[in-house]
Amino acid sequence: MIPLRRLLAAVVIGLLGAGPASAGFLDAYKPPVDISKEGHRVDSLFYVTTIMLLVLFAILSYVLVVSSIRHRGKSSHHVHFHRGHATRDLTIAAVISASIFFVVDGNLLYNSYEDINDAFWNYPTEGDLTRVQIMPQQWAWRFRLPGNDGQFNTADDIVTLNDLRIPVDKQVIAQMQSADVIHSFFLPNVRQKIDANPGSVTKMTFTPLQTGDFEVVCAEMCGLNHYKMRAEMKVLSTADYARWHEEASFWALSGFDEEDAEAHWGWDWEANE
Numbered sequence: 001m002i003p004l005r006r007l008l009a010a011v012v013i014g015l016l017g018a019g020p021a022s023a024g025f026l027d028a029y030k031p032p033v034d035i036s037k038e039g040h041r042v043d044s045l046f047y048v049t050t051i052m053l054l055v056l057f058a059i060l061s062y063v064l065v066v067s068s069i070r071h072r073g074k075s076s077h078h079v080h081f082h083r084g085h086a087t088r089d090l091t092i093a094a095v096i097s098a099s100i101f102f103v104v105d106g107n108l109l110y111n112s113y114e115d116i117n118d119a120f121w122n123y124p125t126e127g128d129l130t131r132v133q134i135m136p137q138q139w140a141w142r143f144r145l146p147g148n149d150g151q152f153n154t155a156d157d158i159v160t161l162n163d164l165r166i167p168v169d170k171q172v173i174a175q176m177q178s179a180d181v182i183h184s185f186f187l188p189n190v191r192q193k194i195d196a197n198p199g200s201v202t203k204m205t206f207t208p209l210q211t212g213d214f215e216v217v218c219a220e221m222c223g224l225n226h227y228k229m230r231a232e233m234k235v236l237s238t239a240d241y242a243r244w245h246e247e248a249s250f251w252a253l254s255g256f257d258e259e260d261a262e263a264h265w266g267w268d269w270e271a272n273e
């Protein structure tokens, strides 16, 4: 048999070695970069909840281990059944449960409400906004931006497939509805996810603070090729966006086909604000 001391030494050496090696491994579990003004709210909810649960886990493990060692079986001990029905036991259990409920769940509930009211469901209707209509289908994302006339559902609308372009530092308000089944518009770098349903319009708002190419994924199991349902969100500098928008709107207008009913899937923006 392996002596206990040697076994413990092996475990300690193993853990010391695994530390640096696991640094890269842990990187894979970090959330993707947050490029939005609002995303930190979601991250802090995750972190605060995780820390609170780790503290609780440590306290409970300590109590469990210490009492197992201290009250372990000895020949002089008599078995003493304790069912925890005494008022004192019930009070202790109630106080611990209530504190966990109010501190952990209460904190989650309070902060979630605040985040929803201040940011995530606080949809702007006026001001300098990037407005976009999104119509996902099995298995692609269609985006529609108003052209140079600033109106939706006109001949110069910029319609793209799996390619969303928006300017940096400007609040985005997206309206979406699905062409077929339920899809879910998920922007990992913005920490937001909203379902797109057939027949009703849902909304999402965020402000991108960083330029670059970011992923758009469908977060609702929507059929056989769900896993392929990806798009790119390109956050451009104000100047780059203006240049692209001007040109794209020009080409949209010159290629507009009145007869092509398939292409005219936009809807009345104001009615769904």
Ligand SMILES: [Cu+2]
Pocket (backbone or CB within 6 Å): 136, 137, 139, 182, 183, 184, 218, 219, 220, 221, 222, 226, 229
């Ligand atoms: Cu989908």
